[in-house]
Structures are given as C-alpha cells and as structure tokens.
Amino acid sequence: MVAIRVIYDEGADRDVALPSYETAGAAGADVRANLPDRGEIVLEPGARALVSTGLRIAIPAGFEVQIRPRSGLALKHGITLPNTPGTIDSDYRGPLGVIVMNAGQEAFTVRHGDRIAQMVVAPVLQAAFELADTLDETARGDGGFGSTGQV
Numbered sequence: 001m002v003a004i005r006v007i008y009d010e011g012a013d014r015d016v017a018l019p020s021y022e023t024a025g026a027a028g029a030d031v032r033a034n035l036p037d038r039g040e041i042v043l044e045p046g047a048r049a050l051v052s053t054g055l056r057i058a059i060p061a062g063f064e065v066q067i068r069p070r071s072g073l074a075l076k077h078g079i080t081l082p083n084t085p086g087t088i089d090s091d092y093r094g095p096l097g098v099i100v101m102n103a104g105q106e107a108f109t110v111r112h113g114d115r116i117a118q119m120v121v122a123p124v125l126q127a128a129f130e131l132a133d134t135l136d137e138t139a140r141g142d143g144g145f146g147s148t149g150q151v
Contacts, residue, residue: 002121004065005058009095012054013038016113019055028068028118031055031098038112043102048082050097051116059090059121066120067098073116078104081117090124 008014012034019029034054035041041049059065067086073079082101098117102108110116140148 002060002063004060004121007056009034009052009054009056011036012052013112016054019119028120030070030115031067031096031117031119033098033110033112033114033116035110035112040112041100041110043079043100043108043110045078045102045105045107048099048101049110051100051110053096053098053116055096056093057088057096058093059088061090062124063090064088064122064124066122067117068120070115070118077106077108078102079108079116085120088119 004019006018016032016034019031021029031053033041033051035052041051043049057065065088067081067088068084069080080101080103081099083099086099088096100110100116
C-alpha cells in the first residue's frame, strides 16, 4: 500500500471526508466537493467548472494520482471530466481541484460534500526519448484511427 499524505486547504471544511474507497475491491477512492461557504455549483448543459476538494496531497516519487469520472454520475446525469484521466504529479503540492463538465441534457447541481470524482494511484515509468533515423516495421504499420476494424 502506498501512503498519500493529505492536508486540508486553509478555510476548507474539515467535516468533508477525505478520499475513501467505498468497497474492499475499489480501485478508485471517491473525492468530494469542498465548496466555499458550503455552497453549490449549478452546471448547465455543456458547462464546466473547477470544483474545489479543499485538499492538497503529497504523492510519493515514482507514483501519480489519476482523477477519473464516477460512472454513476456519467450514466445518470452526463457528468464527466473533460481531461480524463487528469494526472497529478508527485511534485505538485497545490490545491486539488477537479474539472467537472455537464455533458447531459439538464442542469446538474454539485453540492458541498458530494462525491464528484475518483482518484486512482498508479506507478509512473519515465522514458528516455531518443532520436532515430528509422523505426522498426510492424504488421500494422502506420494504420490508425479505425484501420484495424469497423469504426
């Protein structure tokens, strides 16, 4: 198990729960909105907003945290994260905000304390990028964007 250190931002509501796994087999820990003045954000269809979690985190070197949508919000209301998965690097110590978008047909209200996303902790490998004169051949070659079957 990897330890992620968490602190509340100044002024954040400390009664809002820290990220938590809702089942024993969950890969993602639910993250909650921690809104100023315990307010709410109304997202009209097509709108997006940066939703505060009231948290800052310290991720160990060699890991990242990915922020992903919650499937129930996506299916029932069209609520998604436009930069999914969002990556939080191990050297970032700023406020943790979640970009939430309403791709649904009706207005959606994000309330203080609502579970708005999930975070997945993942290992990171960094690559060495080397300039080459040629690349090796493969059966697929340069086929992409639907070239392996029906779109």
